[in-house]
Amino acid sequence: MSFNHLAPAPQLEIGRSVPRIDGLAKACGTERYAVDEYPPNLLWAGARRAGVPHARIRSVDISRAESLPGIIRILTRQDVPGTNRQGILHKDQPVLAGTKVRHCGDPVALVLAETKSALAEALAAIRVDLEPLPAVFDPESALRKGAPLVHDGRDEGNLLVGSSIITGRGKAALADCPVRVRGGYAVPAQRHAYLEPENGVAWQDEEGILHLVVSTQAPFRDRFEIGHALGLDPTRIRVVAPYLGGGFGGKDGATVQCLLVLAAMHAKGRPVKMCWDREESFLAGYTRHAARMNYELGADKDGTLLALHCRLLLDTGAYAHLGGEVLALGLEHAAGPYRVPNVQIEGRAAYTNNPVAGAMRGFGVAQVSFGMERIMDRLANRLGMDPLDLRRKNALNRGDRNACGVTVTGSTGIRDCLDKVAEHSLWRERETWVAQAPRFKRRGVGLAAVHNAMGYGRGLPDSAIAKVELTPEGMFRIFSGVADMGQGNATAYAQIAGQILGQDASRLEMVQPDTSRCHPSGSSSAGRTTYTFGKALIPACEDLKAKLLARAAMFFFLEEPRDLALLPGLIRHLPTGRDLPLTRLGAFFSQADRQAVAEAFMPVAPDAVSGGREFRIGFPHLLFAHAAHAAFVEVDELTGAVEVCRYLAVTEAGRVLNPQAFEQQVHGAVAQGLGYALSEDMHIQEGRVRADTLTTYIIPTALDVPDMVSPACDVEEPSGPFGMKGVGEVGMSGPLPAVANAVHAACGADVRQAPLTPERVLKAMKRRKK
Numbered sequence: 001m002s003f004n005h006l007a008p009a010p011q012l013e014i015g016r017s018v019p020r021i022d023g024l025a026k027a028c029g030t031e032r033y034a035v036d037e038y039p040p041n042l043l044w045a046g047a048r049r050a051g052v053p054h055a056r057i058r059s060v061d062i063s064r065a066e067s068l069p070g071i072i073r074i075l076t077r078q079d080v081p082g083t084n085r086q087g088i089l090h091k092d093q094p095v096l097a098g099t100k101v102r103h104c105g106d107p108v109a110l111v112l113a114e115t116k117s118a119l120a121e122a123l124a125a126i127r128v129d130l131e132p133l134p135a136v137f138d139p140e141s142a143l144r145k146g147a148p149l150v151h152d153g154r155d156e157g158n159l160l161v162g163s164s165i166i167t168g169r170g171k172a173a174l175a176d177c178p179v180r181v182r183g184g185y186a187v188p189a190q191r192h193a194y195l196e197p198e199n200g201v202a203w204q205d206e207e208g209i210l211h212l213v214v215s216t217q218a219p220f221r222d223r224f225e226i227g228h229a230l231g232l233d234p235t236r237i238r239v240v241a242p243y244l245g246g247g248f249g250g251k252d253g254a255t256v257q258c259l260l261v262l263a264a265m266h267a268k269g270r271p272v273k274m275c276w277d278r279e280e281s282f283l284a285g286y287t288r289h290a291a292r293m294n295y296e297l298g299a300d301k302d303g304t305l306l307a308l309h310c311r312l313l314l315d316t317g318a319y320a321h322l323g324g325e326v327l328a329l330g331l332e333h334a335a336g337p338y339r340v341p342n343v344q345i346e347g348r349a350a351y352t353n354n355p356v357a358g359a360m361r362g363f364g365v366a367q368v369s370f371g372m373e374r375i376m377d378r379l380a381n382r383l384g385m386d387p388l389d390l391r392r393k394n395a396l397n398r399g400d401r402n403a404c405g406v407t408v409t410g411s412t413g414i415r416d417c418l419d420k421v422a423e424h425s426l427w428r429e430r431e432t433w434v435a436q437a438p439r440f441k442r443r444g445v446g447l448a449a450v451h452n453a454m455g456y457g458r459g460l461p462d463s464a465i466a467k468v469e470l471t472p473e474g475m476f477r478i479f480s481g482v483a484d485m486g487q488g489n490a491t492a493y494a495q496i497a498g499q500i501l502g503q504d505a506s507r508l509e510m511v512q513p514d515t516s517r518c519h520p521s522g523s524s525s526a527g528r529t530t531y532t533f534g535k536a537l538i539p540a541c542e543d544l545k546a547k548l549l550a551r552a553a554m555f556f557f558l559e560e561p562r563d564l565a566l567l568p569g570l571i572r573h574l575p576t577g578r579d580l581p582l583t584r585l586g587a588f589f590s591q592a593d594r595q596a597v598a599e600a601f602m603p604v605a606p607d608a609v610s611g612g613r614e615f616r617i618g619f620p621h622l623l624f625a626h627a628a629h630a631a632f633v634e635v636d637e638l639t640g641a642v643e644v645c646r647y648l649a650v651t652e653a654g655r656v657l658n659p660q661a662f663e664q665q666v667h668g669a670v671a672q673g674l675g676y677a678l679s680e681d682m683h684i685q686e687g688r689v690r691a692d693t694l695t696t697y698i699i700p701t702a703l704d705v706p707d708m709v710s711p712a713c714d715v716e717e718p719s720g721p722f723g724m725k726g727v728g729e730v731g732m733s734g735p736l737p738a739v740a741n742a743v744h745a746a747c748g749a750d751v752r753q754a755p756l757t758p759e760r761v762l763k764a765m766k767r768r769k770k
Contacts, residue, residue, distance in 0.1 A: 012498020196245025527726025
């Protein structure tokens with residue numbers, strides 16, 4: 001992509017608010033997403049889903065469907081080469097189910113058709129004879145002896161993974177605590193509800209190379225997942241990932257990829273398109289893990305935290321996907337950003353016959369933040385202490401050990417965030433605002449302090465490889481291996497390159513991930529993208545700059561390039577004022593002389609920790625972003641409806657590279673978090689998603705999101721590119737506990753299950769009166 005359409009060209013400097021480099025194209029509708037690809041001679045592919053949560057497959061009758069006009073091929077399990085098993089780490093999910101279905105979204109047949117209408121007719125004509133099996137939909141029931149097994153032959157039964165973290169004296173220390181509070185909390189599955197559904201196009205060329213243009217967060221990893229599932233050489237699979245129309249974790253892992261490649265292998269070179277509608281996305285896509293939490297927190301009479309016992313149970317659904325890794329993050333964050341010397345945190349993830357749970361923004365952290373922040377407010381109420389003062393008193397500082405036993409050596413800004421909340425006029429004037437509540441309305445202000453780890457954590461290399469080149473036309477081209485799913489990392493890369501190379505936006509081109517042109521750089525997830533790729537991009541740009549200045553010295557007949565400056569479009573010899581256009585330099589030298597490549601890694605915690613031995617990867621972490629949120633709500637006394645009127649979100653994510661992009665990330669996370677807090681519930685009943693469209697699954701609109709104030713705490717992270725950290729995840733976890741705390745402050749309603757619907761709030765209000 002070229003940025004020449006931006007006029008005048010923005011100066012790409014670190015710390016400046018720069019418009020998104022893709023913003024104008026997206027606003028005008030000229031940017032091409034994967035869903036916009038309609039190659040000539042196109043075939044359509046679609047999956048026949050099981051429609052039942054647990055059953056044995058007696059037969060799949062495709063005879064009538066095959067005879068319909070416009071049908072090219074119908075594939076079933078016997079047509080799948082390789083292992084027929086996909087999954088990022090745990091290979092337990094079939095491409096096409098052959099003997100058993102474990103949730104309603106399991107595919108049992110794959111249809112290739114000339115048209116969408118022919119595809120729909122054939123899918124409806126397939127007859128699947130299923131023998132119903134006993135199913136399990138509750139994670140606690142799933143772990144009981146004698147429960148129906150989702151996966152046969154596992155010694156652990158329906159337990160995917162269980163682990164614990166114990167520091168100090170663990171839960172035994174609670175017996176000595178002068179003050180103790182406890183509570184149980186629950187959160188439902190949440191859907192990503194991105195604008196662009198799961199989709200892609202695939203074809204096989206004359207040399208046998210399989211090409212995909214697909215909406216994915218992990219193009220390089222997709223090749224290995226496809227290769228394992230279908231018995232293919234990953235190096236003969238090319239994946240292109242244009243800008244995504246949203247991801248939030250739901251496209252981290254195979255959705256359409258394996259089915260598309262399987263279809264392309266039988267399409268005789270014709271391109272095949274698959275695009276899920278919204279109902280199929282809800283049925284077959286991934287969800288956030290539903291969770292249940294039990295907390296007991298002990299403290300001294302002055303509010304010093306002494307001990308914590310937490311039990312966490314996740315519903316991972318029918319397949320593992322990233323259930324173990326989500327559990328690891330949940331355990332790691334279950335004590336919040338606080339010093340607690342004695343901790344016992346126990347967690348389990350259970351298989352059920354519900355839809356598959358996986359990655360979603362706030363990956364395990366959004367769930368436990370609700371429990372920890374509610375129990376912190378209960379402790380403040382018990383002590384008669386200001387909730388903000390309680391949090392400041394116990395906030396982690398550099399040099400402290402966190403709940404896992406990891407020493408905080410990087411930047412930690414939770415105290416700074418809380419201080420900035422305390423200083424803000426909205427917080428200082430909250431009592432006046434609460435007192436001015438209209439008739440039949442109760443007002444309250446709630447606080448939440450949260451943190452979120454960055455990167456994959458220990459157990460595998462978290463790296464990125466950046467390539468940058470000067471083109472023969474004198475442009476600078478950045479090859480990104482990390483997908484931009486709307487978070488704006490491509491703009492951050494342009495800023496970094498523009499800052500070092502001295503170029504404005506008109507001189508830069510961005511190549512979005514393409515496994516044949518870019519280098520592996522990990523998935524677009526975990527708040528890692530700008531940090532890791534940015535760290536690699538800096539030395540790549542510095543190396544290229546040094547190389548170009550050295551080459552330019554030849555043109556100026558200089559002994560060394562000391563007096564040369566790289567400026568927009570040219571290199572200038574400062575003593576004489578002579579200029580060398582980059583077009584001339586780019587045309588003169590070979591590609592190898594015009595390119596630079598560098599690699600960087602995310603640092604990991606070196607501490608020897610005793611807990612989490614069951615986690616192969618993703619535990620523990622070293623770097624964290626921090627935030628303190630304050631929600632200002634009105635509760636209708638007659639209906640229980642909750643309205644968020646104002647919102648203050650203070651965030652520390654290292655140095656801010658682009659204030660505008662930083663604010664957009666915070667606002668987007670808060671908006672998504674408010675949906676989690678107030679309305680979003682898939683209503684999964686006996687394995688079936690009842691709220692499976694955007695008319696029944698209620699996400700916030702512009703009318704539901706309040707005015708937000710989102711100041712930053714500029715705490716520089718020494719290891720980060722220009723001192724930054726990732727900001728994309730941390731804002732998701734604050735709204736639910738902040739709103740729940742505000743509702744309790746307003747009317748005394750102790751709602752322990754999300755979302756805080758009017759019915760639940762009204763019921764809690766009536767319960768309190770009784």
